Amino acid sequence: MKYLLYAFIWFYVLWCAYLAIMNLKRARDNGTLSKAALIMGYPLLIIGLILDVLFNWVIGTILFLELPKNGVFTSHLNRHYLKDTWRGKIATWICRELLNTFDPNPFGHCKKKLDRYK
Numbered sequence: 233m234k235y236l237l238y239a240f241i242w243f244y245v246l247w248c249a250y251l252a253i254m255n256l257k258r259a260r261d262n263g264t265l266s267k268a269a270l271i272m273g274y275p276l277l278i279i280g281l282i283l284d285v286l287f288n289w290v291i292g293t294i295l296f297l298e299l300p301k302n303g304v305f306t307s308h309l310n311r312h313y314l315k316d317t318w319r320g321k322i323a324t325w326i327c328r329e330l331l332n333t334f335d336p337n338p339f340g341h342c343k344k345k346l347d348r349y350k
Contacts, residue, residue, distance in 0.1 A: 239291050246287050246305075249280035251334055258336040295322060306331075306341065313342045 256273045259265040265273075281304070288305040296319050300308050309331075312323035323342070332340030 239294075242283070242287060242291060246280070246283045247330060249276060249283060250331070252276055253280055254334045254336060261336055309342055 253273070253276060256265060256269065256276075259269065284305050285303045288300045288303065288308055292300055292305050292308045296308060296312065298319075301311065302308070309323040309327055312319040313327055314320060314324055327340070327342035332342055335341035
């Protein structure tokens with residue numbers, strides 16, 4: 233039970249880092265990211281990347297019952313996104329409910345272009 237709590241906390245921290253990084257990306261894309269915010273954001277980006285890779289190899293492996301083929305969790309999600317399998321249902325839920333809405337990319341974070349508003 234305590235490991236489940238640790239996994240949830242890890243996911244929550246990673247998600248908060250994702251939200252902050254997507255906000256920095258949005259400001260950069262709009263041309264409003266100041267040099268100070270950029271400097272402050274780089275450590276967050278590095279920490280977020282490390283958390284993401286570790287999360288993918290530990291929690292992602294357990295969640296999808298398979299080893300990742302790439303470093304970051306998004307690649308694990310993209311491989312199963314919108315597929316009609318139990319892995320696909322998990323990946324699609326995570327993408328639609330927690331990631332796509334917050335990515336400034338017009339197609340969302342998970343990359344099936346026709347799914348943005350489903």
